[in-house]
Structure formats: structure tokens, C-alpha cells
Amino acid sequence: MLDFPTWKRAWLWFLTLAAVAAALPTLGSLGGVSIPGPQVNLGLDLAGGSQILLEANTKQVARQRLESMEEDVRRVLRQASPAIRIGDLSTSNGRISFLLDNPSQVDRAREELLPLVNGSGPVREWNLEVVDGSRFVLTPTKNGLDQAITNAMDTATEVVRKRIDALGTREPTIIREGDTRISVQVPGLSDPEALKSLLGQTAKLEFKLVDTTALQSDVAQGIAPPGSEIVPYAPGTPLAGTSIAVKRLGGIRGDSLTNAQQSFDQRNNQAVVDITFDQAGGKKFADLTAQNTGKPFAIILDGQVLSAPNINEPILGGKAQISGSFTTESANQLAISLRSGALPVDLTVVQQGTVGPELGADSIRKGLLAMAVGSGLVLLLIGFTYGRLGVYANIALVLNVLMLLGVMAVFKTTLTLPGIAGFVLTIGAAVDANVLINE
Incomplete structure (x- = not known):
């Protein structure tokens, strides 16, 4: 008979009892008894819930x-230093092309642009050519674009996770499928439309100056002055159905936000979203408003104008307020999206579905019954065949299952219907080991 030191036996008993204790909350929940402690999370096929499949727009x-x-x-x-002046810059055909005003500055311009072309990683992101003596042409490389898509999908997956976590749901399953798709499963969430609206919103917030030189007749026809673009007003806003011309460059993006909270405008009790910039973003926002006092600037969300108020005075506190005919629910949803960060690409729902809790409960009953x-x-x-030794083997089997369940609970593993089958296979493998020992 094997003789283990006392400390080793005590240590094994401690680990066994700790794992069994960790399994008790899960066993209690299956029996309708509430026991505080970590529990194994039930997958979509057991708990019911919503699932959607998102696809990214890589052209974006x-x-x-x-x-x-x-x-x-x-x-x-x-x-x-000194500044290098360029003529009109073109971005047609997926590349950047511009002409230097002074051809003698070609070498210096190339030297200034090389860090941008090479990028910060191991992959060369752009090819730089000089044609006709003074025309620069920058073309994105395939490796650089592939790396950018991979980075965008990684960021999008993390943003999706943050948004779902903000809903307070338990253990969503979020995985990449292929190069451009993200699969999301949220147990316990019965309304896929709420999930769809939350994840389908890019939450790309921008502040851009309004081009006051644009003629309204041209804007109505979609014609923007050079250096500007036409952006429509969002549905539900007072000017919905019309558009406005804004300057493409020189604005501020919402990626420097540190906080966003739903609140109410004290003047009219309308739902709004209060936002706070980080130090760098607050300084840029202060500079923008200080340099353009008296001019209108547009608050743009996902390519649609929410409002275009005048800058009455510099906004120096790093805080601003977004209004736009929100309901309390939509304002809170926007705040969640802004806090979680903007999606780097638009995500389109290509598939959605719901597993009802009744089906999940039925799966649990049948799975547990089979088990x-x-x-x-x-x-x-085992007990009938091996007698007293079989009883010992059965006790070991039960402890094995309880310990496995306890470890799963501690690490918050998700249990699915195939997982229950895995439990049965585990018991079978343990039985084989006991048979070999007893025989």
C-alpha cells in the first residue's frame, strides 16, 4: 500500500474539499437553491439568449x-522647417498624389515623409514614388492594408466586448470567424434587436467646422467646395432631410474621450449625453473653439449631423454636451457606445437568432437526465463488479466530477450541451482507469 506523508495527504484533501465547495453554488442553482459563490455559466443552448453574426466593411x-x-x-x-508647400492633393484611385511648389525640395520632402511611409511596425505600409521630378505618389501596400484590417478587427472585437459588458450580461461568447466576421452569443438576453442596435452603431463622433462659404443650392445638389464634404442631418433632428457642408480636415475625433454619461438638459429637460475629453483632446477642443469663436461647428455621429451650434465662446474645461432629440434609452445607449470606444469599421448584422429559455431549460433537463x-x-x-473496491472507485468518480465542476466555476467557464456529454466521457475514461487498476 502506498504511504503518503501527512502533509501531502492534508494538501490533497484540502484541494479536493476546496474544489467540491466551489462546485456547490452551481449545483444549488441547478436545484433551485441560491448559494453565494462563483458558478459555471450556461451557454446559449442551455440558458437561451441571442446570437448575431457581424461582418466588417473592410473597404472602409x-x-x-x-x-x-x-x-x-x-x-x-x-x-x-522651413515649410514645404504643395499644390492640390488628390486621393483618387486609392492613392495620394501631390505636386511640390518648389521642385528643389524633393529630397527634403522625401526625408520628411519616410517615417510616415515606413510606419511604426515591421510591415512597410506605403510605397513612395516621385514622378516627373516633383510629383509624389503614395500607394498603400497590400501587407500594410492586411495588417490594418487585422488591427481593426482586433479593436472591433474588444469594443464589442466592452459594450456587451456594459449591459451587465454574464459571460458573452465573442469570437472571430474568418478575417472579417465576429460571432456574438449572449446567454440570457432575449431581445436580439437591443443587441443589434447597440453593436450596429459605430459611435464615430466628430466635431467639424461648418463651411460657411458653401451655397445652399450647391449643398442641396451634393456639391461641396474644395476641401469640404456634404453631411446629412440625422433623422429625428429639426433639420432632418437636409444636409450641410463641413470641412474635411482640422476637426476633432471622439477617440480622445474619457467618459460619456446620459443626463438631462436643465433648460428643457431633454435627454443629452455629457462627454469629457482627455488632456490632449481637451486642449485640441479648446484650441478649436478659441480659434473659431462665432463660427458654427457640426457635431457628427456616424456620418450624420446631430446639431451645428455656433461657438459663442471658447470651451476650456474639456467637457461638452451632445443633444439631438434623444430618448433616455437612446442617450444611454450612445453613452455606452462612446465610453466603449468607436468601432474602427462599420459592422453589419448578417445573421441573427434567438434561443428561447424554454428550449434551454429542456436541454438542461434532458442533458442532466442522460448524464x-x-x-x-x-x-x-462498478460497485456490483468490484465490491468494496468498487465503492472506493465510485467515490473517486463522484469527487472527480465535483472537482471538475468546481474548477470550471472558479475560472467562469461556459458549459454547453456538448460539455455535458464531455462530463459523461470523463466519467467513462475514469472508469476505464479504475477497471485497469482493479483487474
Whole structure:
């Protein structure tokens, strides 16, 4: 007979009892008894809930990279000492092209642009060519674009997770499917439309100056002055159905927000969203409002104008308020989206479904019944065949299941219907081991 030291036996008993104790809250919940402590989370097929499949618009990644690179090129050449002046800049055909005013500055301009072209990672992001002596052409590389899509999908997955966590739901399953899809399963959530509206909103917040030189007749026809773009007003706003011209560059994005909370406007008791910028964003917002006092600027959410108020005075506190005919629910949902961060790409729901709690409960009953019958027959067979040693083996089998359940509860593992089958297979494997020992 094996003789273990006392400390080792005490340690094994401690681990066994701790794992069994961790399994008790889960066993209690299955029996309708509430026991405080960590529990195994039930998957969608057991608890019921909602599931959706999201697909990203990867073309948007290429477009955003182009816009960002255009702004960086202008900034770098403008901040060079002395400044490098360029003519009209074109972003047609997915590439950036511009002509230097002074051809003698070609070498210096190339040197200034090389850090942007090479990027900060191991992948070269852009190809730089000089044609006709003074025309620069920047073309995105395939490896750079693929890396940007991968980064965007990683960020989108994390943003989706943060938004769902803000709902207070338990243990959602969020996984990437392929290169451009995200599968989301939320047990216990019976309304897929709420999930769809929360995740379908990009929450890309922008503050852009209104181009007051644009003629309303041109705006109505979708014609914007050079350097500007036409943006429609959001549905539900007082000017819904019309559009406005805003300057493409020089605005502020909402990616520097540190907080967003739903509140009420004290003047009219309308639901609004209060936002707070970080230090850098607050300074940019203060500079924008200080340099453009008396001018209108547009608050744009997901490509639609919520409002375009005048800047009456510099806003120096790093805080602002967003209004736009919100309900309390929609304002709270927007606040959640802004706190979680903007999605780097638009996500489209390509599939959605719901598993009812009745079906989940039925799966639990049938799964537990099958497990109980199968396990009971195994225990009877072992006990009848091996007598006293079989009883010891059965006790070990029960402890094995309880310990496994306890470990799953501690690590908040999600149990699905195939997982119950896995429990039965675990018992079968343990039985095989006992048979070999006893034989």
C-alpha cells in the first residue's frame, strides 16, 4: 500500500474539499437553491439568449487610412522647417498624389515623409514614388492594408466586448470567424434587436467646422467646395432631410474621450449625453473653439449631423454636451457606445437568432437526465463488479466530477450541451482507469 506523508495527504484533501465547495453554488442553482459563490455559466443552448453574426466593411479601413495619411502628409510638410508647400492633393484611385511648389525640395520632402511611409511596425505600409521630378505618389501596400484590417478587427472585437459588458450580461461568447466576421452569443438576453442596435452603431463622433462659404443650392445638389464634404442631418433632428457642408480636415475625433454619461438638459429637460475629453483632446477642443469663436461647428455621429451650434465662446474645461432629440434609452445607449470606444469599421448584422429559455431549460433537463442515467448505471456496474473496491472507485468518480465542476466555476467557464456529454466521457475514461487498476 502506498504511504503518503501527512502533509501531502492534508494538501490533497484540502484541494479536493476546496474544489467540491466551489462546485456547490452551481449545483444549488441547478436545484433551485441560491448559494453565494462563483458558478459555471450556461451557454446559449442551455440558458437561451441571442446570437448575431457581424461582418466588417473592410473597404472602409482603406478609406480611413487614406484620409488619415492625407492629414498626416499635410501636417508633416507644413511643420517642416522651413515649410514645404504643395499644390492640390488628390486621393483618387486609392492613392495620394501631390505636386511640390518648389521642385528643389524633393529630397527634403522625401526625408520628411519616410517615417510616415515606413510606419511604426515591421510591415512597410506605403510605397513612395516621385514622378516627373516633383510629383509624389503614395500607394498603400497590400501587407500594410492586411495588417490594418487585422488591427481593426482586433479593436472591433474588444469594443464589442466592452459594450456587451456594459449591459451587465454574464459571460458573452465573442469570437472571430474568418478575417472579417465576429460571432456574438449572449446567454440570457432575449431581445436580439437591443443587441443589434447597440453593436450596429459605430459611435464615430466628430466635431467639424461648418463651411460657411458653401451655397445652399450647391449643398442641396451634393456639391461641396474644395476641401469640404456634404453631411446629412440625422433623422429625428429639426433639420432632418437636409444636409450641410463641413470641412474635411482640422476637426476633432471622439477617440480622445474619457467618459460619456446620459443626463438631462436643465433648460428643457431633454435627454443629452455629457462627454469629457482627455488632456490632449481637451486642449485640441479648446484650441478649436478659441480659434473659431462665432463660427458654427457640426457635431457628427456616424456620418450624420446631430446639431451645428455656433461657438459663442471658447470651451476650456474639456467637457461638452451632445443633444439631438434623444430618448433616455437612446442617450444611454450612445453613452455606452462612446465610453466603449468607436468601432474602427462599420459592422453589419448578417445573421441573427434567438434561443428561447424554454428550449434551454429542456436541454438542461434532458442533458442532466442522460448524464444521471448513464452515470448511475456506470456506478452500479462498478460497485456490483468490484465490491468494496468498487465503492472506493465510485467515490473517486463522484469527487472527480465535483472537482471538475468546481474548477470550471472558479475560472467562469461556459458549459454547453456538448460539455455535458464531455462530463459523461470523463466519467467513462475514469472508469476505464479504475477497471485497469482493479483487474
